[in-house]
Amino acid sequence: LQSETTYKRVLLKISGEALMGDQAYGLHPPTVARIAQEVQSVRDLGVEICMVIGGGNIFRGLQGSAQGMERTTADYMGMLATVMNALAMQSALEALSIHTRVISAIRMDEVAEPYIRRRAVRHLEKKRVCIFAAGTGNPYFTTDTAATLRANEMACEAIFKGTKVDGVYDKDPAKFDDAERYDTISYDDVLTKRLGVMDASAIALARDNNLPIIVFSLDEPGGFRGILAGRGTYTKVYG
Numbered sequence: 001l002q003s004e005t006t007y008k009r010v011l012l013k014i015s016g017e018a019l020m021g022d023q024a025y026g027l028h029p030p031t032v033a034r035i036a037q038e039v040q041s042v043r044d045l046g047v048e049i050c051m052v053i054g055g056g057n058i059f060r061g062l063q064g065s066a067q068g069m070e071r072t073t074a075d076y077m078g079m080l081a082t083v084m085n086a087l088a089m090q091s092a093l094e095a096l097s098i099h100t101r102v103i104s105a106i107r108m109d110e111v112a113e114p115y116i117r118r119r120a121v122r123h124l125e126k127k128r129v130c131i132f133a134a135g136t137g138n139p140y141f142t143t144d145t146a147a148t149l150r151a152n153e154m155a156c157e158a159i160f161k162g163t164k165v166d167g168v169y170d171k172d173p174a175k176f177d178d179a180e181r182y183d184t185i186s187y188d189d190v191l192t193k194r195l196g197v198m199d200a201s202a203i204a205l206a207r208d209n210n211l212p213i214i215v216f217s218l219d220e221p222g223g224f225r226g227i228l229a230g231r232g233t234y235t236k237v238y239g
Protein backbone atom coordinates (compact mmCIF):
# COMPACT_ATOMS: atom_id res chain seq x y z
CA LEU A 1 0.00 0.00 0.00
CA GLN A 2 2.88 2.30 0.80
CA SER A 3 3.61 2.41 -2.93
CA GLU A 4 0.47 4.49 -3.49
CA THR A 5 2.43 7.41 -2.05
CA THR A 6 6.07 8.32 -1.63
CA TYR A 7 5.40 10.29 1.54
CA LYS A 8 6.50 8.75 4.82
CA ARG A 9 5.74 11.50 7.33
CA VAL A 10 3.52 14.53 6.84
CA LEU A 11 1.78 17.22 8.87
CA LEU A 12 -1.87 18.05 8.29
CA LYS A 13 -2.83 21.59 9.27
CA ILE A 14 -6.49 22.53 9.51
CA SER A 15 -8.07 25.66 10.86
CA GLY A 16 -10.45 25.49 13.76
CA GLU A 17 -13.16 26.66 11.40
CA ALA A 18 -12.84 23.41 9.44
CA LEU A 19 -14.40 21.67 12.45
CA MET A 20 -17.47 23.94 12.54
CA GLY A 21 -19.40 22.35 9.70
CA ASP A 22 -22.17 24.76 8.74
CA GLN A 23 -22.32 26.25 12.20
CA ALA A 24 -21.10 29.76 12.96
CA TYR A 25 -19.14 28.73 16.02
CA GLY A 26 -17.69 25.77 17.86
CA LEU A 27 -17.45 22.10 17.05
CA HIS A 28 -19.64 20.00 14.77
CA PRO A 29 -18.91 16.39 15.78
CA PRO A 30 -20.00 14.82 12.46
CA THR A 31 -17.55 17.11 10.65
CA VAL A 32 -14.78 16.17 13.08
CA ALA A 33 -15.60 12.50 12.43
CA ARG A 34 -15.44 13.03 8.68
CA ILE A 35 -11.99 14.61 8.89
CA ALA A 36 -10.89 11.76 11.15
CA GLN A 37 -11.85 9.37 8.34
CA GLU A 38 -9.68 11.35 5.93
CA VAL A 39 -6.80 10.93 8.35
CA GLN A 40 -7.53 7.23 8.72
CA SER A 41 -7.40 6.60 4.99
CA VAL A 42 -3.92 8.17 4.83
CA ARG A 43 -2.77 6.32 7.91
CA ASP A 44 -3.88 3.11 6.19
CA LEU A 45 -1.18 3.83 3.61
CA GLY A 46 1.41 3.57 6.38
CA VAL A 47 2.12 7.31 6.36
CA GLU A 48 3.09 8.83 9.71
CA ILE A 49 0.80 11.71 10.54
CA CYS A 50 1.20 14.86 12.62
CA MET A 51 -1.72 17.24 13.00
CA VAL A 52 -2.05 20.86 14.04
CA ILE A 53 -5.54 22.25 14.47
CA GLY A 54 -6.33 25.94 14.90
CA GLY A 55 -8.67 27.44 17.42
CA GLY A 56 -10.50 30.09 15.43
CA ASN A 57 -13.83 28.27 15.72
CA ILE A 58 -13.74 28.98 19.46
CA PHE A 59 -11.45 31.91 20.15
CA ARG A 60 -8.91 34.11 18.40
CA GLY A 61 -6.51 36.28 20.37
CA LEU A 62 -6.80 39.20 17.97
CA GLN A 63 -10.59 39.26 18.30
CA GLY A 64 -10.34 39.25 22.07
CA SER A 65 -7.79 42.05 22.13
CA ALA A 66 -9.91 44.08 19.71
CA GLN A 67 -12.62 43.92 22.36
CA GLY A 68 -10.34 45.32 25.02
CA MET A 69 -8.80 42.13 26.41
CA GLU A 70 -5.10 42.10 27.11
CA ARG A 71 -3.44 40.62 24.01
CA THR A 72 -1.29 37.97 25.61
CA THR A 73 -4.16 36.77 27.80
CA ALA A 74 -6.40 36.59 24.75
CA ASP A 75 -3.71 34.62 22.91
CA TYR A 76 -3.47 32.11 25.76
CA MET A 77 -7.24 31.68 25.49
CA GLY A 78 -6.79 31.01 21.78
CA MET A 79 -4.14 28.40 22.54
CA LEU A 80 -6.49 26.72 25.01
CA ALA A 81 -9.15 26.64 22.30
CA THR A 82 -6.78 24.58 20.13
CA VAL A 83 -6.50 22.05 22.96
CA MET A 84 -10.27 21.58 22.95
CA ASN A 85 -10.21 20.98 19.20
CA ALA A 86 -7.31 18.56 19.55
CA LEU A 87 -9.22 16.55 22.16
CA ALA A 88 -12.28 16.42 19.90
CA MET A 89 -10.12 15.12 17.06
CA GLN A 90 -8.46 12.58 19.32
CA SER A 91 -11.85 11.29 20.37
CA ALA A 92 -12.96 10.97 16.74
CA LEU A 93 -9.74 9.17 15.75
CA GLU A 94 -9.98 6.79 18.69
CA ALA A 95 -13.53 5.95 17.65
CA LEU A 96 -11.86 4.63 14.47
CA SER A 97 -9.38 2.63 16.60
CA ILE A 98 -6.46 4.89 15.69
CA HIS A 99 -3.92 5.38 18.44
CA THR A 100 -3.51 9.09 19.02
CA ARG A 101 -1.55 11.38 21.30
CA VAL A 102 -2.42 14.97 22.06
CA ILE A 103 0.82 16.79 22.75
CA SER A 104 0.50 20.24 24.27
CA ALA A 105 2.96 23.12 24.07
CA ILE A 106 1.52 24.33 27.38
CA ARG A 107 1.80 21.85 30.22
CA MET A 108 -1.49 20.38 31.37
CA ASP A 109 -0.44 16.88 32.29
CA GLU A 110 -3.86 15.56 33.21
CA VAL A 111 -5.19 16.42 29.76
CA ALA A 112 -2.36 15.97 27.29
CA GLU A 113 1.29 14.99 27.10
CA PRO A 114 3.89 17.73 27.34
CA TYR A 115 5.86 18.34 24.16
CA ILE A 116 9.12 16.43 24.24
CA ARG A 117 10.52 16.18 20.74
CA ARG A 118 12.12 12.75 20.94
CA ARG A 119 9.05 11.30 22.57
CA ALA A 120 6.83 12.67 19.82
CA VAL A 121 9.12 11.19 17.17
CA ARG A 122 8.84 7.82 18.88
CA HIS A 123 5.04 8.02 18.80
CA LEU A 124 5.20 8.67 15.08
CA GLU A 125 7.51 5.72 14.53
CA LYS A 126 4.92 3.60 16.30
CA LYS A 127 2.32 4.94 13.85
CA ARG A 128 0.44 6.94 16.45
CA VAL A 129 -1.17 10.10 15.13
CA CYS A 130 0.33 13.07 17.00
CA ILE A 131 -1.92 16.09 17.44
CA PHE A 132 0.15 19.08 18.46
CA ALA A 133 -1.98 21.38 20.58
CA ALA A 134 -1.63 24.83 22.17
CA GLY A 135 0.17 26.25 19.15
CA THR A 136 3.77 27.18 19.80
CA GLY A 137 2.96 27.90 23.44
CA ASN A 138 3.74 31.57 22.84
CA PRO A 139 1.44 34.54 22.34
CA TYR A 140 1.74 36.59 19.12
CA PHE A 141 2.01 33.43 17.01
CA THR A 142 -0.55 31.45 15.06
CA THR A 143 -1.18 27.79 14.58
CA ASP A 144 0.18 28.13 11.02
CA THR A 145 3.54 28.97 12.56
CA ALA A 146 3.10 26.14 15.05
CA ALA A 147 2.44 23.76 12.15
CA THR A 148 5.60 24.87 10.35
CA LEU A 149 7.64 24.62 13.53
CA ARG A 150 6.45 21.12 14.40
CA ALA A 151 6.73 19.91 10.79
CA ASN A 152 10.38 20.98 10.84
CA GLU A 153 11.05 19.46 14.25
CA MET A 154 9.40 16.17 13.28
CA ALA A 155 11.21 16.14 9.92
CA CYS A 156 7.98 15.98 7.95
CA GLU A 157 8.35 15.99 4.19
CA ALA A 158 5.57 18.53 3.70
CA ILE A 159 2.74 20.41 5.35
CA PHE A 160 -0.69 19.65 3.92
CA LYS A 161 -2.97 22.57 4.53
CA GLY A 162 -6.59 21.48 4.21
CA THR A 163 -8.88 24.37 3.31
CA LYS A 164 -12.26 25.04 1.74
CA VAL A 165 -10.71 25.54 -1.71
CA ASP A 166 -8.47 23.33 -3.80
CA GLY A 167 -5.39 25.51 -3.73
CA VAL A 168 -4.03 29.02 -3.83
CA TYR A 169 -5.76 31.48 -6.17
CA ASP A 170 -4.67 34.87 -7.45
CA LYS A 171 -7.83 36.31 -5.92
CA ASP A 172 -10.66 35.01 -3.77
CA PRO A 173 -12.44 32.31 -5.85
CA ALA A 174 -15.57 32.74 -3.71
CA LYS A 175 -15.84 36.35 -4.91
CA PHE A 176 -14.32 36.33 -8.41
CA ASP A 177 -15.35 33.98 -11.23
CA ASP A 178 -12.10 34.62 -13.08
CA ALA A 179 -9.87 33.70 -10.11
CA GLU A 180 -7.07 31.41 -11.23
CA ARG A 181 -5.44 28.66 -9.23
CA TYR A 182 -1.68 28.29 -9.13
CA ASP A 183 -0.32 24.75 -9.64
CA THR A 184 2.88 25.83 -7.95
CA ILE A 185 4.01 29.12 -6.46
CA SER A 186 7.17 30.22 -4.66
CA TYR A 187 7.27 31.25 -1.03
CA ASP A 188 8.43 34.71 -2.04
CA ASP A 189 5.51 35.17 -4.44
CA VAL A 190 3.08 34.16 -1.71
CA LEU A 191 4.65 36.82 0.51
CA THR A 192 4.92 39.64 -2.02
CA LYS A 193 1.46 39.03 -3.46
CA ARG A 194 0.10 38.72 0.09
CA LEU A 195 -1.87 35.62 -0.89
CA GLY A 196 -2.89 34.64 2.61
CA VAL A 197 -1.99 30.96 2.33
CA MET A 198 -0.56 31.14 5.82
CA ASP A 199 0.70 34.11 7.79
CA ALA A 200 4.03 35.60 6.78
CA SER A 201 6.06 34.20 9.67
CA ALA A 202 4.88 30.67 8.87
CA ILE A 203 5.73 31.08 5.17
CA ALA A 204 9.18 32.46 6.02
CA LEU A 205 9.89 29.58 8.39
CA ALA A 206 8.86 27.07 5.72
CA ARG A 207 10.96 28.85 3.10
CA ASP A 208 14.08 28.98 5.26
CA ASN A 209 13.86 25.22 5.82
CA ASN A 210 12.68 24.17 2.33
CA LEU A 211 9.45 22.71 3.68
CA PRO A 212 6.83 22.45 0.93
CA ILE A 213 3.25 23.51 1.72
CA ILE A 214 0.53 21.75 -0.20
CA VAL A 215 -2.83 23.52 -0.16
CA PHE A 216 -5.82 21.32 -0.97
CA SER A 217 -9.56 21.04 -0.34
CA LEU A 218 -10.61 19.12 2.70
CA ASP A 219 -14.24 19.24 1.54
CA GLU A 220 -13.50 16.67 -1.17
CA PRO A 221 -14.17 13.16 0.24
CA GLY A 222 -11.00 11.08 -0.05
CA GLY A 223 -9.15 14.27 -0.95
CA PHE A 224 -6.30 13.96 1.52
CA ARG A 225 -5.38 10.46 0.40
CA GLY A 226 -5.77 11.44 -3.24
CA ILE A 227 -3.41 14.38 -2.87
CA LEU A 228 -0.81 12.20 -1.17
CA ALA A 229 -1.03 9.85 -4.13
CA GLY A 230 -0.59 12.78 -6.53
CA ARG A 231 -4.22 12.91 -7.69
CA GLY A 232 -6.62 15.83 -7.66
CA THR A 233 -5.96 19.55 -7.77
CA TYR A 234 -3.83 21.44 -5.31
CA THR A 235 -1.19 24.14 -5.10
CA LYS A 236 2.33 23.36 -4.04
CA VAL A 237 4.20 26.23 -2.39
CA TYR A 238 7.96 25.74 -2.55
CA GLY A 239 11.17 27.06 -4.03
Ligand code: UDP
Nearest residue numbers: 016054055056061075078135136141142143
Ligand atom coordinates in the same frame (compact mmCIF):
# COMPACT_ATOMS: atom_id res chain seq x y z
N1 UDP B 1 -2.20 31.29 19.34
C1 UDP B 1 -1.08 31.81 19.97
N2 UDP B 1 0.15 31.24 19.76
C2 UDP B 1 0.32 30.16 18.94
C3 UDP B 1 -0.82 29.63 18.27
C4 UDP B 1 -2.06 30.21 18.50
O1 UDP B 1 -1.18 32.79 20.70
O2 UDP B 1 1.45 29.68 18.79
C5 UDP B 1 -3.53 31.84 19.65
C6 UDP B 1 -3.85 33.10 18.86
O3 UDP B 1 -4.58 33.95 19.70
C7 UDP B 1 -4.76 32.56 17.77
C8 UDP B 1 -5.50 31.45 18.45
O4 UDP B 1 -4.52 30.88 19.33
O5 UDP B 1 -5.65 33.55 17.31
C9 UDP B 1 -6.09 30.39 17.55
O6 UDP B 1 -5.16 29.98 16.59
P1 UDP B 1 -5.33 30.36 15.01
O7 UDP B 1 -5.86 31.74 14.88
O8 UDP B 1 -4.04 30.05 14.36
O9 UDP B 1 -6.44 29.32 14.58
P2 UDP B 1 -7.06 29.03 13.11
O10 UDP B 1 -7.19 30.36 12.40
O11 UDP B 1 -6.11 28.13 12.39
O12 UDP B 1 -8.36 28.37 13.41
